[in-house]
Amino acid sequence: MSIRFFMLILIIIPNLFLACANTESKTIKEETIVEVIKEVPVEKEVIREVEIEKIIVQEKEIIKEVPVVEREVVEVVKTVEVYIDQKSDSLIDLSKVEGIVNPKNFSWPREIQAMNGNIVINQEPQRILTVSLGHDEMLFGFVELDKIVATTSFSQDPGGNIFEFSNGLPVITADPEVIIAQDPDIVFADPYANPNLLDALSDLNIPVIQTTLHNDVEGRRADILLMGYALGELESAKNLINILDERIKFINSYTETKDVNEKPKILSLTYYDAYWTGGLGSTEGSIIDLAGGINIAAESGVQSNDMITKESLISMNPDVIIIPQSKEWGGESFFNDLISDNTLKEIQAIKNDKVYLVDPRYFTTLSHWNLRGTEELMKIVWDDLRTKKFIDFGR
Incomplete structure (x- = not known):
């Protein structure tokens, strides 16, 4: 082998070893890099995915x-x-309430067309009184008690309908000075009030509202709404009417089941130096009608409250007689005289022991309390209601 060939081999072989060494080193480095590349991005990617998922x-x-x-x-x-x-007053229909000049006006001032003329009420009254028992009874049914500054003496009668609520308040009389002393913002009066009293109060710019009081269902509603409107107490007035309507609903649903032949002839009878009865349009008559009876006085032509003779009484021949006259005013004495009078013994009510002394506070008042008269009369007339408990009106 020549010296030149031998030297060439010596040069090539080391370079081959060096190349192999470099290749191995490069491979190791590349593998290390690959591992890093695999680990780091994957780890970061997982973390990013988790974070992103949480945020989403x-x-x-x-x-x-x-x-x-x-x-x-x-x-x-x-x-x-x-x-x-x-609960807005504007939802209460006042279009059929007689006496309200503008039924759509629910602000102040308000105007009432009363029996004594058109009365303007400039603002909601805070001090109220009446010179009428019927108005007093309605007031205590829905008005805030601290607004009522005085009452009539009848309202504070221990046997009256509202004694529990009125007891202790100042008592007014027909004397204007007594009323003026209470500094009222408004006064209510019935048709029988003294005209001089009303004039004296009006001269002092005290609004006086004189109204008729009704004894029928619709008229009773109108009376309450008129007072509620004048006093700014329409919502509470409507609440009272709702209570009355519920009781009337029961009454009507019961009496509608009765045939006309079942309905008894009823006579309301009192005695004050003569026989007095309640005919067509009377409070007693409206109570009888609502209770499902026949008002024999009205059927016989008697109008309102009027006198009748003994002969008329015998001719009417009622099945039931009620006496709405207090013991203090001779009611018990009249009851005893009536059932012991031999000239009347053939009257069906007397013959069958159907004569009853009833509480006049329910049967003669001109307020919603006469509805209690209807309920008590139903207990007398209808045997299946004899034990039913009707309750008085509260607050």
């Missing part, structure tokens, strides 16, 4: 919650608004 979940939860809360708040607000509208 939170954003979804917020999107779900916020609209629900907003919808609930809107619904609550709407409910309150409807409730307020339902």
